[in-house]
Amino acid sequence: MIEKFSTGVEGLDQLTDGGFLRGSAYIVQGPPGAGKTILANQFCYAHVAGGGRALYMTLLAESSSRMLAYVSQMGFFEGSALPDAMQYVSGYGVLEREGLPGLLKLVQHELKRHRATAMVLDGTFVAQSVASEQEFRAFIHTLQGVAGMAGAVLVMLTHQNRDASCPEHTMVDGWIELSDETTGFRAYRTIQVRKHRGAAILPGKHRFRITGNGIAVFPRAESTMDAAVLPSAQAHRSSIGHRDIDGLLQGGLPGGSATLLVGPTGSGKTTLGMHFLSLSSAQEPGLMLGFYETPAHIRMKARSVGLDLDTPTEAGTLDIQWLPPAENIVDEIIRDVVSHAKARKVKRVFIDGLVAIRDSLVITRRMPYVINALSMQLAALGATVLYTSEIPELQLDEIQLPSDELSAMVDNVLLLSTGRRAHAFRRYLSVIKLRDSNFDPCTQEFHINGNGIAFGPDPRVGPAGDAS
Incomplete structure (x- = not known):
């Protein structure tokens, strides 16, 4: 040789x-x-x-x-x-x-x-x-x-x-x-x-x-994929950090799966991600990659809605990273995230802002393939992943999922939508798909208070009728 x-x-x-x-x-x-x-x-x-x-x-x-x-x-x-x-x-x-x-x-x-x-x-x-x-x-x-x-x-x-x-x-x-x-x-x-x-x-x-x-x-991340990194099926459920949402998911997200949280600005995507990260521990270390808010601001934001990210961060079981949305090389981002997850044996990953990743791509049609490659590599490490993606604010019955095939490249999709009914701003959560699992298909109205996400209408504005 x-x-x-x-x-x-x-x-x-x-x-x-x-x-x-x-x-x-x-x-x-x-x-x-x-x-x-x-x-x-x-x-x-x-x-x-x-x-x-x-x-x-x-x-x-x-x-x-x-x-x-x-x-x-x-x-x-x-x-x-x-x-x-x-x-x-x-x-x-x-x-x-x-x-x-x-x-x-x-x-x-x-x-x-x-x-x-x-x-x-x-x-x-x-x-x-x-x-x-x-x-x-x-x-x-x-x-x-x-x-x-x-x-x-x-x-x-x-x-x-x-x-x-x-x-x-x-x-x-x-x-x-x-x-x-x-x-x-x-x-x-x-x-x-x-x-x-x-x-x-x-x-x-x-x-x-x-x-x-x-x-x-x-x-290119998608060109380095091979059978050696394909994940094996995981039977356990990974709690999303909220009892009622876990109930919709029949006990939580499938372990090692990739979930897309999709919705307009202000719909609660980051808050839901912070619920997920709040369960980071020595047994399930967490990692967050954000593009628009610094780690200090994320921790402050979590405190404002009653979620504790300070304790796991200070204990070293949660790492919050910030990467300004400049002209980044997406394949470098993927390499660094996977390397970090491997070194720290991370089990919970939250990537807040797929729009920043898409905008960093020279060829944007690569997007579904690079996200699939990232999800597969993280799943092979036993990590469960949440992504957020923006869509325009529309009426609940008008919302369409992204048409770039991204939703087809993840295991689970949760839609967080907003609307103005009864003269008030309202939020709704729908489970669109869940990998190889049953789920509750009913749309749930929710609001955000001092304890994070709470199901039901905001008591300050009252009910708006059927949201489905």
Whole structure:
């Protein structure tokens, strides 16, 4: 079996089925500023940290000292690796004087001298510019053979937007493309493994970002799903934290299920979620992810309706997280939620605001699939999940569930609706579906008082007649 070397990026290792194959050659292609140099350096320093030796050869006029000035600011940089395990060499002068034959001799000499098991050739397009197409193909072919004989991974960087049918792409073992893309006023970065011999890659485009610690890649959540994370059926019920609502649900939510709380603003979705979280304990740790209210405000809001989130939070059995609804990467959110739930053995998860997740997606039609992937991964950990989703305020008999198939991707749907009857604002709760279970189909009027949710009309406004 051919040995694999980590790319130095956890998410890229997932896309490439474990990393780069020893003795293989790869092209990393992307426009200037896309992150190619950072990715290549990150790979080299990770390789050195794992006991390998790396050689970085640049064909650009930029000096190694200038590159180091930038790279040294990255979190992956390790100055002690220089110049023994990690070495920078310029091939620009040799290429200018002696052409491709001279450059090939330099590569062979430096690989042998440095005993490198990983090599980066930065500026491959420069080599192409000094030779004919046939000479360049021969150069790539020979270079690949040199790396193979040395048992080294060869990574070639180019900013040329070459077509998939170009000869060099058919000759190398792998091809990775970085892109800067825009949709409207929004800019984002994607990475795609276009080719990787001998590996089961995750195809298609995936988001990535450049941080102070280097490149972080986030595989599409739905593309990482496999049978290994499929949950097993759970027979127990998970209380929603309210006796009367548990009664409608025939004892509570099915354990390990995903529930959508859908309704207009002010219908009580967050309050119902806080009921659910109030039962967080050492046996059933809880996690809340909100987008519009800070943890301090959520705790204050819970106190105002008689719900105690302070005790489990201070005991460490409930974690309330806040993520402002900016241009987040949804796959990163899913990764972090699942990692947190796994580390803390979380059994109760409340995600307040699917609209914020939807609006962060570049392609919004992914929404049902990413939520299904999140629910499945959390269910595999034994967690029961509640989501909230907004719909417009309509009369009770006019309300329609979301048409984006989201309701079909969850196990249970609870509709919280509002209306103005008898000159008063009123709230109603209906169970729309419950996984493999019977439930009470009757719509219940409720109000919110100093003890949270209470069934029946608000005594301050009186009855409004039949709400069904």
